[in-house]
Amino acid sequence: KKRKIMKNTLINFCLTLFIASTLNSQTTVGLIQHNPGTLDDGFVLFAPTRSNTTYLIDKCGKKVKSWTSTYNPGLSCYLLSDGTLLRTGVVQSQSFNAGGHGGVIEKIDWNGNVIWTYFISDATNWQHHDVKALPNGNILVIAWESKTNTQAIAKGRNPLLVPTTLWSEQILEIQPTGATGGNIVWEWHLWDHLIQDFDNTKPDFGAVNTNPQLLNINYKATAASSDWIHLNSIDYNVALDQILVSSRVLNEIWIIDHSTSSTEAASHTGGNSGKGGDFLYRWGNPLAYNTGTSTQFFGQHNAQWIQTGLPYENQIMVFNNGNGRTGGNYSTIEIINPPVDGFNYTSSLPYLPASTSWIYNDGNPNNFYAQLTSGCQQLSNGNVLFCNGPKGTFKEISASGTILWEYINPVSVTGILTQGTTAASNSAFRCTFYPSSYSGFNNQLFSSPTIIENSNSVSSTCTLSTTIDEETIGEEAIFVYPNPAKEFINVEFSGLNDEDISIEIIDVFGKVVQKENRKNENEMFNLNISSLDAGYYLLKISSGHSVIQKKIIISE
Numbered sequence: 001k002k003r004k005i006m007k008n009t010l011i012n013f014c015l016t017l018f019i020a021s022t023l024n025s026q027t028t029v030g031l032i033q034h035n036p037g038t039l040d041d042g043f044v045l046f047a048p049t050r051s052n053t054t055y056l057i058d059k060c061g062k063k064v065k066s067w068t069s070t071y072n073p074g075l076s077c078y079l080l081s082d083g084t085l086l087r088t089g090v091v092q093s094q095s096f097n098a099g100g101h102g103g104v105i106e107k108i109d110w111n112g113n114v115i116w117t118y119f120i121s122d123a124t125n126w127q128h129h130d131v132k133a134l135p136n137g138n139i140l141v142i143a144w145e146s147k148t149n150t151q152a153i154a155k156g157r158n159p160l161l162v163p164t165t166l167w168s169e170q171i172l173e174i175q176p177t178g179a180t181g182g183n184i185v186w187e188w189h190l191w192d193h194l195i196q197d198f199d200n201t202k203p204d205f206g207a208v209n210t211n212p213q214l215l216n217i218n219y220k221a222t223a224a225s226s227d228w229i230h231l232n233s234i235d236y237n238v239a240l241d242q243i244l245v246s247s248r249v250l251n252e253i254w255i256i257d258h259s260t261s262s263t264e265a266a267s268h269t270g271g272n273s274g275k276g277g278d279f280l281y282r283w284g285n286p287l288a289y290n291t292g293t294s295t296q297f298f299g300q301h302n303a304q305w306i307q308t309g310l311p312y313e314n315q316i317m318v319f320n321n322g323n324g325r326t327g328g329n330y331s332t333i334e335i336i337n338p339p340v341d342g343f344n345y346t347s348s349l350p351y352l353p354a355s356t357s358w359i360y361n362d363g364n365p366n367n368f369y370a371q372l373t374s375g376c377q378q379l380s381n382g383n384v385l386f387c388n389g390p391k392g393t394f395k396e397i398s399a400s401g402t403i404l405w406e407y408i409n410p411v412s413v414t415g416i417l418t419q420g421t422t423a424a425s426n427s428a429f430r431c432t433f434y435p436s437s438y439s440g441f442n443n444q445l446f447s448s449p450t451i452i453e454n455s456n457s458v459s460s461t462c463t464l465s466t467t468i469d470e471e472t473i474g475e476e477a478i479f480v481y482p483n484p485a486k487e488f489i490n491v492e493f494s495g496l497n498d499e500d501i502s503i504e505i506i507d508v509f510g511k512v513v514q515k516e517n518r519k520n521e522n523e524m525f526n527l528n529i530s531s532l533d534a535g536y537y538l539l540k541i542s543s544g545h546s547v548i549q550k551k552i553i554i555s556e
Helices: 002-025 149-154
Strands: 030-034 042-048 053-058 063-068 073-079 085-090 103-108 114-119 125-133 139-148 165-177 181-189 231-237 242-247 252-257 281-283 301-305 316-320 332-336 358-360 375-378 384-388 393-397 403-408 428-435 469-473 476-481 488-494 500-506 512-519 524-528 535-543 546-554
Touching: 042 073, 053 073, 073 428, 085 125, 103 125, 114 165, 139 149, 139 231, 149 165, 165 242, 242 301, 301 375, 316 375, 375 428, 384 428, 476 546, 488 535, 512 524
Parallel strands: 073 125, 125 231, 231 301
Antiparallel strands: 030 403, 042 053, 042 428, 053 063, 073 085, 085 103, 103 114, 125 139, 139 165, 165 181, 231 242, 242 252, 252 281, 301 316, 316 332, 332 358, 375 384, 384 393, 393 403, 469 476, 476 488, 488 524, 500 512, 500 535, 535 546
16 A cells, blocks of 8 residues: 555656646747748837836847836836937825826936936826827826816816816926926826816806817716826827827827917917817717717727838827727727828818728637737838737737737746746736837947746747848948858948958957957958857947947857
């Protein structure tokens, strides 16, 4: 009997080892899928919701840079054109406790130094969800603005449908000053652009359906929730000087004029549009202005203009979460083409277009569903990158919807997940792609590329499909290839008139690890790099008064 127990114990032990080995061999976090030659090469930035670290990874799922903050994200983060990280952070609040509450905005330089911190976190004002950097260096911020129920009733809110406090929304343009200061140089308040048909003795009384430029203060009114609007994204159009925001609760996106003064933004006239701070355009839910019969958006996120030069340029892309969608919950990614004429939009109601320009996952509830957060991005090659926020999953799909790249955030509330374990509590608000040519990477030193998780067989066999790289200085041209490389890198150039050329290879710590002087004879030479460890390096080529620096990757 004792021998039988020992035998069963040994069998169970071996079975446990087999199961553990099988699990560890499964790729459950980090890079899941990679199809070289079909992807837009570059880097992906993301901030795990439950971590104070922001990561930059390459398309092989390897971390090439990270930044650490005192705060968990609250929620967005961006890499600016000078390599500075712009991020929001969570400050604990007794007054504003809804999802997405932030409270602090930070700038962290490439070397990890916090160079600017700005708080919007008091009893009546609280930054939340998203920010947007402007070309002039200022920051657009969305923030809750608390109103008492007495103030709400005085504006025409139904007294039976108002909580103790009602959170309106505001957009502030902050001009950073010093390490912790900032000037509010422009502001817009939703409270100035309301209408109601409930009480003709109160201000803003009028017909809702003939005033779609204003928001009905009683639409979706409830005494149970202060977070009445819940803006979750903000974007800026440089050419139009307009702002785009997304309201999750009301299932709408709005466009307002930024060319106004703050005084004009509080009124109904002024600016390029002549309409002050009223809505220039709204889309997603005509029921909000008593027109139409159905809703197109269902708790959407990440409304953004598609950049000029990309497929569907200047149109609007939205991650439509599908929470409460008619016929079942499932998410879609949609592109709409607003009918803009100059600085204004057609006023036919409900607002055009009647249908989307492009849609992913149309009518397929079994493909994917992200109830909360999430985002999407149009890429230059026609692919689309999107983030399933609750699952912490990033995917790049072709224009036809084929999945070409997949990565699962390996950072959870408990720390770094071990390969083979099921991913959980690893949510991320969004992920953002930056091409290798992005100016924020110029002359920056990357960390040696390493996976975040403990192991990943997909990453270990992954290769980046970077092609011949070209840089020019005036009439001069430099080609560096292959990149990544293993043993040799070829350098081809033209237009360099000086005889002497200096070549330096610099590691991530700024140390010159290889240096050569060459004569400008053949306009081409190769460098033996076989003695260098795998990782990211800076190749510096000097000729007379010309200096060019290129990032190179030495692969394993």
